[in-house]
Amino acid sequence: MTRILGIETSCDETAVAIVRDGCDIESNVIASQIDLHARYGGVMPEQASRAHLRAILPTLEEALASAHADWSSLDAVAVTHGPGLAGALLVGVNVAKGLAFAQKKPLLGINHLEGHVYANWLDAVEAPDFPLVGLIVSGGHTDLVLADAHGRYRRLGRTRDDAAGEAFDKVARMLGLGFPGGPLIERAAQDGDPLRFRFPRAWLEPDTWDVSFSGLKTAVLHGVRDLGIDTDHATPQERLAKLPVADLAASFQAAVVDVLATRAVRAARVFGASRLVLGGGVAANRTLLKTISERADVQVLCPPPALCTDNAAMIAAAAYFRFRAGERSTLALDVEPNLPIA
Numbered sequence: 152m153t154r155i156l157g158i159e160t161s162c163d164e165t166a167v168a169i170v171r172d173g174c175d176i177e178s179n180v181i182a183s184q185i186d187l188h189a190r191y192g193g194v195m196p197e198q199a200s201r202a203h204l205r206a207i208l209p210t211l212e213e214a215l216a217s218a219h220a221d222w223s224s225l226d227a228v229a230v231t232h233g234p235g236l237a238g239a240l241l242v243g244v245n246v247a248k249g250l251a252f253a254q255k256k257p258l259l260g261i262n263h264l265e266g267h268v269y270a271n272w273l274d275a276v277e278a279p280d281f282p283l284v285g286l287i288v289s290g291g292h293t294d295l296v297l298a299d300a301h302g303r304y305r306r307l308g309r310t311r312d313d314a315a316g317e318a319f320d321k322v323a324r325m326l327g328l329g330f331p332g333g334p335l336i337e338r339a340a341q342d343g344d345p346l347r348f349r350f351p352r353a354w355l356e357p358d359t360w361d362v363s364f365s366g367l368k369t370a371v372l373h374g375v376r377d378l379g380i381d382t383d384h385a386t387p388q389e390r391l392a393k394l395p396v397a398d399l400a401a402s403f404q405a406a407v408v409d410v411l412a413t414r415a416v417r418a419a420r421v422f423g424a425s426r427l428v429l430g431g432g433v434a435a436n437r438t439l440l441k442t443i444s445e446r447a448d449v450q451v452l453c454p455p456p457a458l459c460t461d462n463a464a465m466i467a468a469a470a471y472f473r474f475r476a477g478e479r480s481t482l483a484l485d486v487e488p489n490l491p492i493a
């Protein structure tokens with residue numbers, strides 16, 4: 152049995168978890184900063200670092216206590232070292248280094264995006280199989296990857312501009328909804344007509360796996376303006392009162408989902424994947440999962456919504472397979488804000 156303590160502070164959640172054998176969650180504690188950042192309508196990096204500093208030790212203590220774990224029973228300390236906000240990553244990486252040194256435990260630096268893929272191993276009825284195509288859709292990334300074994304990735308494509316989650320957040324603001332925008336757009340879209348507005352899908356060149364959402368975002372902005380909103384000055388209340396928010400949200404969501412589903416399903420087919428796995432905050436979107444599941448010829452896996460968004464259990468899960476393969480980081484581990492998945 153291998154028990155790994157995972158730490159995640161790459162963006163706006165301070166999270167610590169203990170996971171057994173890469174799949175069994177013994178504790179999974181998340182201190183969210185959503186209320187702090189909602190006031191500004193986005194994540195404020197300086198505030199995020201300070202909030203991580205305040206939250207990290209209580210979060211660690213709670214994770215140890217709720218797993219009934221003491222240090223003698225833990226095999227390694229894993230931490231997200233990139234990608235993410237530099238000042239936020241520094242908090243987790245330094246705490247992890249301090250703990251690994253003081254407790255004489257192996258240290259593993261983990262890629263946050265790899266963590267989003269490994270959320271699919273947590274509490275899974277059936278563990279994912281290789282080769283797999285992974286669609287990582289989050290606030291900062293939209294990556295399509297092919298993995299033929301643990302830790303062996305090839306990035307097939309990515310967004311050329313906005314990440315999918317970023318597009319959800321920006322469009323939510325245009326419609327007068329709050330932050331983070333993804334869940335609010337999904338809720339508003341439930342009562343909306345996805346065919347009312349024909350928003351564009353950017354298919355780019357025929358041979359690319361990349362996606363692009365900036366044209367879609369601009370089309371929604373123009374749509375909102377055409378409906379009589381002063382897009383520079385209108386308050387959220389004016390937007391909500393004047394706009395057909397449900398239909399706009401449903402039509403926007405349909406465009407994002409159509410592009411992501413088309414790319415992911417085709418990649419799984421072309422590369423002969425045995426599984427298509429989703430991860431990242433946008434994977435919490437049930438319309439995305441439903442559409443991909445309907446269109447794919449292979450089994451589609453997606454973590455429960457709470458494990459799609461940032462957490463430390465996924466970091467401990469990813470670390471387990473690297474730990475088992477003999478990988479270790481040294482105390483020289485540093486943050487890598489722009490670390491790619493492959």
Ligand SMILES: Nc1ncnc2c1ncn2[C@@H]1O[C@H](COP(=O)(O)OP(=O)(O)OP(=O)(O)O)[C@@H](O)[C@H]1O
Nearest residue numbers: 289290291292316331332333334432433435436461
């Ligand atoms: N139900 C949903 N539908 C669509 N988008 C969603 C949903 N729930 C969350 N999101 C989006 O997911 C994003 C947050 O995901 P996540 O926590 O994985 O991102 P991040 O960690 O900030 O970015 P990254 O993982 O790229 O560093 C936000 O943009 C949010 O709007």
Ligand SMILES: [Mg+2]
Nearest residue numbers: 289431460461
């Ligand atoms: Mg994330």
